[in-house]
Amino acid sequence: MxxxxxxxxxxxxxxxxxxxxxxxxxxxxAASAVRAALAMQTKMAELNANWMSLGQEPHMIRIGINTGVVTVGNLGTEYLMDYTVIGPEVNKAQRLESAAEPGGVLLARRTYALARKQGVLPEDLPPKVVNLKGIGEEPDVYPIPPEIVAQLTTSPSSASR
Known part of the structure; x- marks a missing residue:
């Protein structure tokens, strides 16, 4: 990883x-994952503003979120055991993260639809087509660029979530 x-x-x-x-x-x-992603990007923006005011370099993170069926459990050996998830849906989330804009979030179609149903996201985010390494062309992924992250986390309706 x-x-x-x-x-x-x-x-x-x-x-x-x-x-x-x-x-x-x-x-x-799905809604909790999106809320966490928005909070992480918001905090990184605050940290970056502080670091840059001190003359330091900013640090950007990318976030990719996918929703699907995975294999979950304790995996490993007697020497190293880890409670984790594996499978194609996990791989897709990692590919979404790689394709996301620095400071942004990239959502799979199902994640966007589920989070939207929970009232976390607006209905007007435009989809885009992204080529994901090892997967191919993925239609209908939903980018949340940094400027939209800021809008979503400062809007009055987001405070009640």
Whole structure:
């Protein structure tokens, strides 16, 4: 994974209650991931402003978020065990991160739709087509550039989320 950080949202255990309850859990997880991404980029912008005022170089991060079915659990050996997630959906999230604009967030179509249903994102983010390494052309990914991150985190409606 190099110098990246991976976080996953949603528990491996279903809550029970049927398909509608499970889909709501997935929606909440996607919305939580997007909220976390926006908060991270907002904090990085604050840190960068401070660092630049001190004559230091800014540090930019990219965030990619995908929603899907993964394999989750303790993986490894008796010497090194890690609770993690693996699978094609994890790989796609990493490719989205690589394709994101520095200071921005790049969302897979399903993540955008789920977070939008939870009221985290506006309905007018324009999609774009991105070529993801090892995956190919991915239509309908949703970039949130730094200027939109700032708008979303300073709008009055975001304070209630």
């Amino acid at each position: 190099g110098d990246g950080i991976m976080a996953f949202f949603g528990d491996a255990e279903p809550e029970g209650g049927g398909e509608a309850v499970e889909e709501n859990r997935v929606e909440r997880s």
